[in-house]
Amino acid sequence: MPFAETLQTAFGALAANRLRAALTILGVTIGIAAVIGMVSVGQGASDIVQSTLQGLGTNVVFVTPGTRSTGFAQAAGGGVTNLTIDDYLALDAPGAVPDAIAVAPEQGGFVQLVAGGDAVSTRLTGTVPDYSIARDWDVTVGRFVNDGDMVAAAPVAVLGASTAAELFGSPEAAVGESLSARVVRAGGTLAVRLRVVGVLEAKGNVGGFFNRDDLIVVPLTASARRIVGQETVSTISVSARSAETMDQAQRDVTTVLRQQHRLGPDEPSDFTVQTQQDLLAAASLTADIFTILLGAIGGISLVVGGIGIMNIMLVSVTERTREIGLRKALGARRRDILGQFLVEAVVLTTVGGIAGITLGISIALVIGVFSPIAPAISLFAVLVALLISMAVGLVFGLYPARRASLLQPITALRAE
């Protein structure tokens, strides 16, 4: 039997039972739509995480307080704050980490900034001049925090591009102006007057998810003494000279901090040293778990859909027993009948798969409109989905098709 005719027969048989065919493929459609939609959204979310992490600068070693065993434990360990300005000073001491070109601690919190009649809430970062090097982040107007500011704990501020624009209209207008930073501390609200000395260049919006230009930077000394009121820092970034010296830098940082924290040889570190690669790996591990979970959901609905296909194909074989008998009487061999019903099942699931891909992409696009995540629709995922839907038809269509092919012509012809 020529394939074109088999295909025509399959479409004809399905067209004769449109509603039934449509209901049958629903399971496959939903399964494929779930997989395509979620993979697209998941990929979009993962893109955001990746570019955020990449925005942290290259060849950077990050030190955070607490230990960290998995990607999820970081937040749990965050309660133990045991990195201090002294730790930073130890790392920044000449010769402590020879491969470091910049050591930048950060402390911060949320503040409300008031200038003129405008008030905005933003992140405050207390840091040192090296921050500009570690993050590869320069000012467009004015200057960054300098050593003089550090020594004097000067009440000066460098604004992110968005914050400057919101409060003063433009970076140029911001420099030289002063503003009031209000922070909630134990015992009440504290307001500190700060003078704007510079505005950072715009880094851009990461997928709308996280605006990196929405911040205020002050000297670490000023932040520790006047605003946050603590000697602890949330993270210390150490920039290595090159990618090759990253490992050495990581080891040196660990050694220095273990001495600094007076840890015995058997005691575990009470801090975590990670490279950007580690953070990326942790993020992609999270993404992988997410993907596996969604894949499992999609897989289950495909299996359920496949069973539906098998069921309806068995019904179809029973209904068309006479037709099978006739075809056999006219000379159809087993493989002709097997092929006919297999093709029918595959056509059914392929149509379901195409509908699912369309639906999944639509869902992803709708999510893209209503959320900051830009869905990433991959041709690869679409092709795999198409192949999977065909495979579902092949696997679940095999048993009914085999049953049809083994029918004896006389019994089949006599069937009602």
Place this chain on the structure above:
Amino acid sequence: MLAGSPDTAAAWTAEADPLAPARSPAGAPQAGTAAPSMPIVLMQGIHKTYRPDGAGGEASAVHALRGVDLVIESGELVAIVGPSGSGKSTLMNLLGCLDVPDLGTYRIAGRDVAGLSDDELAGIRNRFVGFIFQQWNLLPRTSALANVMLPLSYRGDHERRAKAEHALSAVGLAARAGHRPNQLSGGEQQRVAIARALVTEPALLLADEPTGNLDTATGREILGLFGELNRAGRTIVIVTHDPSVAAMAERRIRLRDGEIVEDERAVR
């Protein structure tokens, strides 16, 4: 027509009788047609017993055929008659290679069907047998032309469209080629079924109650068509319990209790 295929063109030339079995220009029989000396049907000592599923005992076994010997020569028109339960249907199934005998030899156009696999039997049916059923058994939602093409499709014949068109015009339905079965009358549907049986140039046309679902006038028309086909050289076996159908056959075989009890030839 069919300028690109001289062999087929020779078989289907306009001057040739469209209802006659195809023969090569030299007059020698083609593959699928028995040599003149060889009977189309040669049955010797055929037994067929049905045992209901699960019951192995001899008591429940149905001896449908008990030692049938039958020879049908090329060009004969044979009616097989008998009351229901006489083994008619079983004999018809065996003649059409839809089933194989338990005992005895059956040669169709010289080929022994013993020990053939299901697929080999399908091939034999496709090459040697043209079935015409009481229910017509046309595929619904499928044009008359596609229905007629079906047996040729299973054979992978590249000229199936031209052959099917020719077979339809041979039964007078050329104008109805594009119609679906539900757009045709009963007589027309049976003509499509006959065209489908003819299109493969079978050695044996096997008709099971071909007029059973038709009114008398249409039935007579269809029987006329069988007569025409037979005069053109077709070997035809009609299974029927209708005496008027049996009356038109030159040879009548009567079955009772799985045995041939009468084999009479009309003198014409």
